[in-house]
Amino acid sequence: MKSKIIWLSIISLETALALYFAVGAAVSYGHVASLTCLESRSNLTPPLCVTHSVRPMPRTSARRNLLTPSTAKGNNMDTSKYSDATIAAATICAEAGGEPFAGQVMVGETIANRAINSGKSIRDVCLAPRQYSCWNNRGTMELRMQTMRTHPAWESCLRIAENICQPGYNPASPVTHFYAPKLCKPSWAKRMRLIAVVGNHRFYMERS
Secondary structure (H helix, E strand, O other), rough: HHHHHHHHHHHHHHHHHHHHHHHHHHHHOOOOHHHEEEEHHHOOOOOOOOOOOOOOOOOOOOOOOOOOOOOOOOOOOOHHHHHHHHHHHHHHHHHHHHOHHHHHHHHHHHHHHHHHHHHOOOOHHOOOOOOOOHHHHHHHHHHHHHHOOOOOHHHHHHHHHHHHOOOOOOOOOOOOEEOOOOOOOOOHHHHHEEEEEEEEEEEEEEEO
């Protein structure tokens, strides 16, 4: 019985942390996240399916440098004509345009944290092969970009992107990975720490 109480206490603590990070991230943009969009990890039993495309990136101690020459390439898109903020906004919009604002913010946080941890530019993080599924089809990148710029959520996603592209941006949440449990159950999630569930996405960080 004692061990059961301890286990329930741990779950309650992790749930509280999930709410703290998810709501805190949204509040940092002047929005309040609806608690109806946030769920505890104990309520989720995602189905088995194919692995999501957001995979771990190597960690380094370097801070990101927005002036670092970009290595991002597009099969049919001239990436140089778009700013980091525009590419990040398109990524956020494609991945979470139909999600609540807090969910869009959290996707932006994964981009920011990956850039900081790897020392790569925002655009390189977004366009890295097999990281954000919206860019998996390299032959439709320009079409995707144009489509996202007419999306109803474009303005909010652009605001998030412009914020995370600031050199001194300090992420409100430590999340680096996410996936949609209705679509997949990736193997990497087993070695990650669940931070928050917002809308249709589960957000994780690497265990220390």
